[in-house]
Amino acid sequence: MSEITLVVNGEQRALSVAAETTLLELLRAQCNLTGAKLGCDVGDCGACTVIVDGEAVNACLMLAVQADGRNVVTIEGLAGRARLHPLQEAFEACGSLQCGFCGPGMILSAKALLDAAPDPSAAEIRDALAGNLCRCTGYTKLIEAVQAAGETIRAAATGPRRAAGQE
Amino acid sequence: MRAFEVFRAQNRSQALALLGEHAPHAAVLAGGTDLLVEVKHGMRAPRVLVDITPVGELGVIELTAQGLSIGALATHSAIMRSALVREHCPALVEAAHTIGAVQTRNLGTLGGNLVTAVPSLDSGPAPLALDAFASIAAPDGMREVAIADFFLAPRRTVLRTGELLCALVIPSASLGKPTAFLKFGLRKGQALALVNVAASLRIAHGVMCEARIGLGAVAPTLIRALDAERILDAQPPSEALFAEAGRIAADEARPITDFRASAAYRRELIRVLTQRALALALARAGGKR
Known part of the structure; x- marks a missing residue:
């Protein structure tokens, strides 16, 4: 067993892990964060996607010991107390989830994209979501939701500044 | 596990x-x-x-006396973001972008892709077309192996037990050489190549020189289409010549039939993609098609 410390959704954690434990198993079994899903377990489906140090990765293909000292964001870390993350709101408003199994991974891939490029083209969104398979909703509404969330985030970023300038 | x-x-x-x-x-x-x-x-x-992920020096991308050195630990995403790679070897950026999906590219490394030695690996053709070499650390010192000699058989490289691939080096003479990478898969995202190809060439005094054609997924290892390269040498570029090079490359290859495609289909892809890659490399050399 190895002792590791990492930040999960802003909270510092010290954990003891076996060598063969994946980050996904660590999150689900030891941190009780079951938003990241076990789908294919070999990096094809993207259901386990989490954000590590700002980049979307498949948690099933990273060993827990490799997450030592790193910053991990899961779907549970997105919503604030008062409201959902704009991506979560947009996925709901656009009807982008049916069964929802791909949702957490899909939203985190979209978040990594919007954090890096707040105004992505449809092609960029498709590229960013290519590693997340959806088998029931289809992709059109997912892309619409990411575009809508991007608009919300951009408006929030410029809105208050403009308001402050007017005062 | x-x-x-x-x-x-x-x-x-x-x-x-x-x-x-x-x-x-x-x-x-x-x-x-x-x-x-x-x-x-x-x-x-x-x-x-x-x-080896904590070994930061293995992920460095830098210009050295030898050329552009890309650390084996550089992720495909890091290669896509690298201003140095973009400036000196943009075909490597194009190839990196076709690998897996974002999540794979954020974790997966250049060295890791090369050592798999699968015939379809997308990191291979462009270095082949740029005369790249692998820098390998052995217990008794460093050694260098041309990437053309790096792959021995499917899933087998020249790496001996106890050795570590440290970097891929694009030699100075190849930096900025007009190159194109093309891949054909069954989908745009997360698809293995049915055929991938990189072509590079230079134009001097109106004729072609140093033409290179690297092909993947067409033989037990990555190959250079040497006969096709030869007919281009010292000739003025033309569509007809590129078409002929495509036909020769298709003959040189030894594609297999598997559940993704038949050998005949792969040969047709080799013919067309080689021709297109040469035309694209020529366009990047500033020549007309």
């Missing part, structure tokens, strides 16, 4: 020491996007994984 031990190397000498100590039961862990899948599927059962 089957049990194993993990040792996290903090520097290169520690990585080599660990590999030596635990040979032949050790495997190098980098991005894990291939190794962990193989362990989960039971294709490999290493008792020890030597995790």
